Amino acid sequence: MNVTVIGDGGWGSALATVLDRNGHDVTVWGPFSDYIDEIKVFRENITYLRGVKLSESIHWTADRKSAVDEADLIVLVVPSRFYRETVESLKPFIPENALIVSATKGLDEKTHERMSEVAESILGRDVAVLSGPSHAEEVARGVPCAVAIAAKDHAVAEQIQDIFVNDTFRVYTLDDVIGVELGGALKNVIAVAAGISDGLGFGDNTKAALMTRGLAEITRLGVALGAQPETFMGLSGIGDLMVTCMSQHSRNRGVGERLGKGETLADIMDGMQMVAEGVWNCKAARELAADKGIPVPITDQVTAVVHEGKDPREAVMALMGRAPKAEQE
DSSP states (O other): OEEEEEOOSHHHHHHHHHHHHTTOEEEEEOSOHHHHHHHHHHSBOTTTSTTOBOOTTOEEESOHHHHHTTOSEEEEOSOHHHHHHHHHHHGGGSOTTOEEEEOOOOBOTTTOOBHHHHHHHHHSSOOEEEESSOOHHHHTTTOOEEEEEEOSSHHHHHHHHHHHOOSSEEEEEESOHHHHHHHHHHHHHHHHHHHHHHHTTOOHHHHHHHHHHHHHHHHHHHHHTTOOGGGGGSIIIIIHHHHHHHOTTOHHHHHHHHHHTTOOHHHHHHTOOSOOHHHHHHHHHHHHHHHHTOOOHHHHHHHHHHHHOOOHHHHHHHHHTSOOOOTTO
16 A cells, blocks of 8 residues: 655654555655655664664655655654644645544644544544554564554454554554543653652652552543543553553653653753653643543643642642542542
8 A cells, every 4th residue: 555654753753664564655754854855865763763774665755745645544643733734734635535544642732632633623534543552662673562543433443453463563443532542642641740750769659659540530531531441441541551651762751750850841842852742731631621520630730840830749749648539539
């Protein structure tokens, strides 16, 4: 198939590598022609996926029309902050029969929409979602992993599953688009909290508590928004939460760790070339939960630390000082 990956970051490059290994004709689009030319010359995404040699058969372009006008499948992997404008710019060139998959793990900061909702509102067609515990650094090197693909039409999910699956990239299908997408977006916020815990020098007990109670928050909010609770017990829920909270590859956890050690967010972000979606999305998640009347105390405190300058230790005290309650409440 002709497959186009929209987004030349680490995750986009990793998915392009998976699809190329499966024998598809793969094109990757990026917004900056100078950087695209650099990738073509060195066959390495030095900024976002250093150390991974990229196949000569993957095509790279900064031209929107040529990137998508013959695509059978389009994979959207641009950061959430630039997602809407990118999809809008591609709309005139996307073939009517192309399948669309969103693999961006985030929320629209203004509307609080999931990424597939943003794409559907612009394109006027269903958009599938791919998510799960899958660090780009490992996927690109062929380290075994498993992810989830969800679509409103199960036959479409199965079709996309066949396009992606191979002996190191296992893909499971679900019908719960909302749950799969929210699991991928909301876990980034909890990962920032896990990193703050690391930066403060806390241990395994603290991180286990954060992950467990964080999963409870994600599930509560997800169900209120129409997701199936069991989805959050799977790859796109607890699976992605585990890897993002524990891994040294995790940018969200890494940002949290530096905050916990006393660095300012401005200094951290000034030195980062990679995206940490939890920083952008924690406020949107808090506002979305407030709209639904759903308690999300960890998300509240992460937002206070990230966007309001709250001292991380005070945030911990606020969480630990909450009134006792039953675990299932």
